[in-house]
Amino acid sequence: MPATPPIVIGTRGSPLAMAQAKEAQARLAAALGWDIARLTLRPFTTTGDVIQDRALAEAGGKGLFTKELDAALLDGRIDLAVHSAKDLPTFLPEGLVIAGYLPREDVRDVFISPLAGSLATLPAGTVVGTASPRRQAQVLRARPDLKVALLRGNVGTRLQKLERGEAGATLLALAGLKRLGMESHATRIFSTDEMLPAVGQGAIAVTTRAEDARLREAVGRISHAETEASLTLERAFLAVLDGSCRTPIAGHARISGETVRFRGLVLRPDGTDAVEIASEGQARDAAEIGMRAGHDIKARLPGGMLQA
Numbered sequence: 082m083p084a085t086p087p088i089v090i091g092t093r094g095s096p097l098a099m100a101q102a103k104e105a106q107a108r109l110a111a112a113l114g115w116d117i118a119r120l121t122l123r124p125f126t127t128t129g130d131v132i133q134d135r136a137l138a139e140a141g142g143k144g145l146f147t148k149e150l151d152a153a154l155l156d157g158r159i160d161l162a163v164h165s166a167k168d169l170p171t172f173l174p175e176g177l178v179i180a181g182y183l184p185r186e187d188v189r190d191v192f193i194s195p196l197a198g199s200l201a202t203l204p205a206g207t208v209v210g211t212a213s214p215r216r217q218a219q220v221l222r223a224r225p226d227l228k229v230a231l232l233r234g235n236v237g238t239r240l241q242k243l244e245r246g247e248a249g250a251t252l253l254a255l256a257g258l259k260r261l262g263m264e265s266h267a268t269r270i271f272s273t274d275e276m277l278p279a280v281g282q283g284a285i286a287v288t289t290r291a292e293d294a295r296l297r298e299a300v301g302r303i304s305h306a307e308t309e310a311s312l313t314l315e316r317a318f319l320a321v322l323d324g325s326c327r328t329p330i331a332g333h334a335r336i337s338g339e340t341v342r343f344r345g346l347v348l349r350p351d352g353t354d355a356v357e358i359a360s361e362g363q364a365r366d367a368a369e370i371g372m373r374a375g376h377d378i379k380a381r382l383p384g385g386m387l388q389a
């Protein structure tokens with residue numbers, strides 16, 4: 082056994098976060114040829130886990146699921162942190178980097194309801210529960226006759242609240258349900274044309290200290306190239322637009338061979354206005370394509386839409 086110290090992996094403690102961290106742990110152990118016991122999982126409760134009574138956008142927005150893990154990375158209590166890429170803020174704190182991404186799960190959202198088989202057939206006035214401005218805006222854009230109410234909590238909690246009738250329907254990421262083995266709860270899977278996913282949806286990012294060359298190299302070995310290119314594009318798009326965390330923004334990049342195709346969408350929270358962009362290019366130019374898409378859509382937004 083080499084004398085290298087164990088690697089401590091930080092994660093949120095929710096069942097989904099733990100499943101994701103275990104996947105990262107297993108892939109890293111295999112890549113390093115290490116016994117899995119030398120990669121320790123350390124669960125954390127984040128501000129985002131504690132705040133349950135309001136939308137996170139209202140509680141100060143980005144980074145609420147990550148800042149405790151960021152602090153632990155920076156002061157050396159953990160060596161790596163595993164995050165849903167969707168929950169990562171646009172800009173990481175100084176000194177931290179995304180060292181790699183695990184292979185992306187299905188990016189699509191699902192519709193879940195005991196009342197109807199699809200969003201299109203929900204009775205008028207039904208309350209759709211979600212905490213996501215992006216889902217709210219797209220729901221109201223398709224069905225202005227529905228109502229949207231805040232529904233928070235981890236995946237299991239939200240499904241329980243739906244069963245108790247706190248909402249008539251909800252939307253969740255298929256990726257999360259699959260990782261929990263709960264995809265049978267989905268009433269219907271949206272196409273990405275019907276419900277454009279969040280930037281990063283379905284992908285798992287591993288962050289570490291920028292200065293830690295050894296860990297960056299180790300995570301780089303398990304990083305999935307196509308996922309990395311897609312996420313680079315999507316996050317470059319977000320970086321240009323991220324004027325306000327309350328603005329509903331969606332974006333999805335899809336790689337086939339050398340080519341990447343991207344769709345982006347900026348909406349008003351009430352769904353009354355939406356501006357869309359589609360672009361295409363070489364996967365190796367991902368960052369540039371994302372930035373250009375961001376600037377192009379920004380130039381076409383009606384006044385005030387980014388501060389809405």
Ligand SMILES: NCc1[nH]cc(CCC(=O)O)c1CC(=O)O
Pocket residue numbers: 165166167168236252253254255256257281282283284285
């Ligand atoms: N903000 C909550 C969150 N962060 C990541 C996922 C699901 C997994 C993913 O999108 O990768 C979820 C739950 C959901 O949106 O249904």
